Amino acid sequence: MDDSFKGMPWRERLYIIIFFTNTPAGKRFDTLLLLVIMASLLVVMLDSVAAVNLRYGELFTALEWGFTTLFALEYALRIYCHPEPRKYIFSFYGAVDLLSVLPAFAALLLPEAQFLLVIRVVRMLRIFRVLKLTPYLSQANFLLVALRGSKQKIVVFLFTVTTLVIIYGALMYVIEGPENGFTSIPMSIYWAVVTLTTVGFGDMVPHTVLGKALATMIMITGYSIIAVPTGIFTAELANAMRQETLEHPCPSCGKDHHESNAAFCSRCGSQLFRSEREPTAD
C-alpha cells in the first residue's frame, strides 16, 4: 500500500518502487519498464530492415537516443537508491542493465561501431527480471529443479553426441570428400550435427552410395536418441512435481514431505494425519 510510504526517505521509496513489485507504484513502474523495453527492441529490429531504415532511419535514431537516455537514467537511479550499489552493479541484472545502455552510446557516438548496436537485444533479458516477480517464477522453478537434477545426465548425453558427430563427420569426410562438398572434417562435423539433430538444411547432402548409407545410420541415430534427453528431463520433472505434491507436514518434527500413504513420520516416527490427495498412490 502507498500508505506504507508515509514518512519514508525518498531514496528508500525509490528503492522499493524500482526493485520490488508488491506496491501499486512498483507494479506501475514495472509495467511501464516492460513497455519501454518492448518498444526499444522493436526499434532495434525494424531499424535493421533496409527498406524501413531508409524511410524512418532518422526517427529510429531519435527514438534510440530517447530509449538510451531513459535506460541510462534508470541505471543511474538504480545505483543511487540501492542500499549496496556495488552489489547491484556486479549482479547479473546490473551487468544486463549496463549492457543495454553502453553499446547504444558507443554506436551512436562512433558510427563505425554500428555492429555493437545488436548488443542492445540483451534488453530482452531484462524482461526476465519483471517476470521474476510473478507466479510464473514458481513454475520456472520446477523446470530449473528438474534441469539441475538432470544436469550430469545431460552432460553425459551431450558428450556422447559430440563424440558421435565427430566420428560420423570424420567418416563422411573420408567417404564423400571435398568433391561432394564435404570440404573438411569441421565442415563434415557441422553436417553431421545438421543431420543428427534432424534439422537437415540440405545445403550439403551425401552423393555416394556409401555416404547415403552412413547418412541413414546418422538419421536413425538422431531420431532415436532424442528419446534420451526427453526421458531424462521427464523423469526428473515427474520427480520434482511428485515431491511438491506430497506435502503434509509432520506435527511433531515438521518434516514437510512424506510418502503418499505414510501413517508415521519417516524422520521422527510420530503419528501423521493422512494427506487429502495422493498423486502417486499405487
Add this chain to the structure above:
Amino acid sequence: MDDSFKGMPWRERLYIIIFFTNTPAGKRFDTLLLLVIMASLLVVMLDSVAAVNLRYGELFTALEWGFTTLFALEYALRIYCHPEPRKYIFSFYGAVDLLSVLPAFAALLLPEAQFLLVIRVVRMLRIFRVLKLTPYLSQANFLLVALRGSKQKIVVFLFTVTTLVIIYGALMYVIEGPENGFTSIPMSIYWAVVTLTTVGFGDMVPHTVLGKALATMIMITGYSIIAVPTGIFTAELANAMRQETLEHPCPSCGKDHHESNAAFCSRCGSQLFRSEREPTAD
C-alpha cells in the same frame, strides 16, 4: 427413442434433433451434417486447384451455392429453435456457423472478395461440435486437463524460446550479415526459429565459419530443449490419468485410494463400493 417426441412442440423437437445426438434423429442429423461439411471442404480445396477449377469451375460455384444455402438454412433453424437464440449466436459455435456462411455469400456476390472464400475452411471447426458429443470427448478432456495443468510451464518455456531465438537471430545477423542472406534481424530470427525447431528449410544457411559454429549451438539447443515441453506435458498427463483412476475411500480404515476396480480395501480387507469407470482396469 423417437417416442420421447410424443406430443412435443415442433420447435423443441428440432432443438433436440439439431443440438443433441442422444436421439436416432439427432444422430442421423449429425452424420448428415458431417458429410455435407466434408463435401463443402472438399469443394473449397479442389476449387483452389487451377487445373480443376478450369474444368469444373461452374459446377463448384453451383455446389458452393448449394452448401451455402444449406448452412444458411441450418443457421436460421438453430437460431429459430434455440431456447435462448442470443446465447447461441454469441457462443463460439454460433460464430463459427455464421463464418461458414457469410464469406461465401460475400465472395459469391462481389467477385473481388474472392480471398474471403478461404474463410470457409472454418467449417472444419464445426466438425468438432459433432465430435463433442462422442466418447472421444472424455479422451480429449484428459489432454485438455493436462494442457491446462502445464499452461504456466509452457508459457515460461515459450518465453525462453522467444528470448533464445531473438538473441541467436541478432547474433547471426551480425555474424553473417546481409551478404549471406541474413538481410535483417527479423529475417535472422525467422531463420533461428527454422533452425531451433529443427525444421531446417535450407533457404537460408550460414556461410561463415563462425556462423556455422553458432548454428551448431542453436541446433543442439533445439534438439535438447524439445525435451522440456515433452517432459512437462508427459508429467501432467500422467498425473491427469492417475487422478482419474484413484478416488474411492475405504469406509472402515479410510485408505482413500484404491485400484480402479477394487471391491475390497487392500489394507484392511473390508468391502468397498465399485467405481463406475475403470480407465486402467487390469
Add this chain to the structure above:
Amino acid sequence: MDDSFKGMPWRERLYIIIFFTNTPAGKRFDTLLLLVIMASLLVVMLDSVAAVNLRYGELFTALEWGFTTLFALEYALRIYCHPEPRKYIFSFYGAVDLLSVLPAFAALLLPEAQFLLVIRVVRMLRIFRVLKLTPYLSQANFLLVALRGSKQKIVVFLFTVTTLVIIYGALMYVIEGPENGFTSIPMSIYWAVVTLTTVGFGDMVPHTVLGKALATMIMITGYSIIAVPTGIFTAELANAMRQETLEHPCPSCGKDHHESNAAFCSRCGSQLFRSEREPTAD
C-alpha cells in the same frame, strides 16, 4: 524334439514344421525361410538400380523365377498341410504369402505389368511371422497394449493436427498465393504438414513477411505439440509396464494383479502374500 514326430502322418509333420518353431526342424525351416526372403528382397531392390540391372538383369530375372517358384511351392505346401486350408488362405499371412507370389508371376509373364513387381516388397511383412514366434513378441506386446490404450487420444490428436494444417494451409494459400509457389490449398496444406512435422524440405518456402510470421507460428506449434503424442504414449506405456510388474496372484480367487503394497486381495478380500518388488512404491 524330433522324436515327437514318431509315427505321425506326413501332413501333420509338415504342418508342425512349417507353422511352428518349437521343433528343431521348424527352427531350421524358419531360418531358411528368413534367408530366402531377405535374398529375394535384396534382388528386388538391386534390380531397380539401373546400372546394376543393366549388368545382371538376366541373372536377377532368373533368381526371381527361382524365388517365386520357391514361395509358390511353400504357399501350396501351407495350403496342403494346414488342417483348415480356407482359414489359412483368408488369414492375414495367407494373403501376404499369396501377394508375395502373384505379382511376380503376373509381371514375369506380361512385361507391361512391371510396376507390379514392387508389390513383392510385401514379402518384408512375412518376416514378422517368423518374429512372431520369438521372445520379442512379449515386448512388441507391451507396445501394442500401450498403443491400444492411447488409440482414442491419438485419434483426437491426429484430428486436431489435421484441422491445424488445413486452416494453416488455407491461410498460407491466401497470404503467399500461387506467385510464391503455394499454387493451391492442397499444396499449401502439404507444405503445412512438411513444416508442422519439422521435416522442412525447403522446396516451398514463404516469401512474404506475413507468410514468414505465420510459418514461425506453425513451426513453434509443431515443435511444441510433438509433446502430445509422446506424452500420451509414455503415460500409457508406463501404465502397461506397471500393470505387468505388479503380478502377485491372490491365493483364493486367483486375481493376478494387485496394488504394490496390498495386504488383502482387492477382489475377494482374502489375505495376500507381499510382492517381492514394488516398482511404483512411494
Add this chain to the structure above:
Amino acid sequence: MDDSFKGMPWRERLYIIIFFTNTPAGKRFDTLLLLVIMASLLVVMLDSVAAVNLRYGELFTALEWGFTTLFALEYALRIYCHPEPRKYIFSFYGAVDLLSVLPAFAALLLPEAQFLLVIRVVRMLRIFRVLKLTPYLSQANFLLVALRGSKQKIVVFLFTVTTLVIIYGALMYVIEGPENGFTSIPMSIYWAVVTLTTVGFGDMVPHTVLGKALATMIMITGYSIIAVPTGIFTAELANAMRQETLEHPCPSCGKDHHESNAAFCSRCGSQLFRSEREPTAD
C-alpha cells in the same frame, strides 16, 4: 596420497598412476592425457582444412609426429606396467589405444594411405576412459541400465521402422519413378528415411500429387512414432531411477520400500537403517 607409494616397485607405481585416478599423480596424468588428446584431435581437424593445411602443413605434420610418439610411448608403458599385458592389449581400450597410434604411423610412412589418418579420431573414444573414473559414471550408468532395459523394445521399434521405410520407399519408387529423382528403390528408401526421421534435406522431393499424399502420410507417421522410442526410454529410465531410491525393508513390519532418507518405517513407525545415498532426497 603419494605416501602410499612408499617402498613400492616402480612398475606398480606406474600402473596405479596410469590406470587409476585416486592418487594426485594419477589425476595429474589423466588431466595431461586429456589435454594431449584434445590437442591431437584439434590438429587432425584443422589439418583437413585446405586453407589451414596450406599454411601450417609442415607444422601439423611435426605436431602429429610428436603426438604419435607420445601415444606410442604411453601405449608401451601401459603394456609394460600392466600386471596382465595380454588382458590389456585385447581389452576395448587396448584396441582404441593401438588404433590411435597405428594409422598415424602407417599414413606418415606411406603417403598414399592418407585416408587412414582419419582413424585417428578414435582418440576421441579415449576421453571416455578418463570420464570412466568420475562421478559422471554413476549417471551414465542410469542411462545404460535404462537402455539395456529397453533394448528388446527398441529392436522391435527399429525393425518396424525398417519395414515402414522399405515399403514406403518401394511405393514412392513406383509412384514418382526415376523421372522425378526417385532413381531406384534403395534411393527411395533413403528418401523415406530422410522424411520419416523429419530430417528433410530437400534434395529429393515428391512431384506428383499421389507422391505428395504418400509423403504426407510418411511425415505424420514419423512425427507420431517418435513418441515410441521416447516413451520406451522414459518409462525405463523412470524405473531405473525409482529402483535406485527404494530398497531398505522395515525390520519389524517388513514394508520393504521407503523414502530414500527415511529413518522410521512409514507404516509401523519402527526405527529403520539409513540408506547411504539419497538421489531423490526432499
